[in-house]
Amino acid sequence: MDKIVLICAVGRSGSTTMQRIINTIPNSNICGENFGALNSLLEFYKRIKYTSIHFVPGHLNPIAYDNLCSSDVKPSWYNSYNLQEITDMVKKMIIALFKKYETTTLWGFKEIRYNNGNIQNIKEFKELFPQTKVIIHIRENITAQSKSGWFKKDKYSIEYIKKFNTELYDFYLKNMNYCYFSTFEKMLDKTNITNIFKFIDCEEYFNEEAILKVLKNNIKD
Secondary structure, X not given: XXXXXXXXXXXXXXXXHHHHHHOOXXXXXXXXXXXXXXXXXXXXXXHHHHHHHHOOOOOOOOOOHHHHHHOOOOHHHOOOOOHHHHHHHHHHHHHHHHOOOOOOOEEEEEEOOOOOOHHHHHHHHHHHOOOEEEEEEEOOOHHHHHOOHHHHHOOOHHHHHHHXXXXXXXXXXXXXXXXXXXXXXXXXXXXXXXXXXXXXXXHHHOOHHHHHHHHHOOOOO
């Protein structure tokens, strides 16, 4: 079974560096951001599932339209899809997005668009792929973060970052069985990175030389 790692982070927190660190693992493919597209797909899955369970006549085995009408049942929630088939298609789409080769044994992505409750969509991802491990990643020095990149143009950036940090940390606290909490400041801590590799069941692939190379290489945006 493939290993799956998601990096859920706040912008300007070093999430790309974390992505590159995980990609030092052989046969890995941790992709970059998708502008929150996965949030939309997971929201779609959640809504379809909720519709099937609570509203569709026949629920997981939808009743045919003619049978509904002949039984004098209003067809306002009539649907003809099979939830299991839809679920399988959603899973196949996610795999097609992130599993680059057949030989890829560790895949996932990093994303920073999890504010306003979007982090809760990760529960749907975990439902689809139970082996998923999540790295929650923030920056402790909010002042420095608020003066970095696009944040420096937003006078409300500190408030935004604080709220976002709280949402991510709360999610971590409630889902510690599959979440690991890390920070920008701890990326230079060998013990922390070693623990991350243990957490994602890749301890044997910890390559200090490759990781130091990543940390020393300041790639431009």
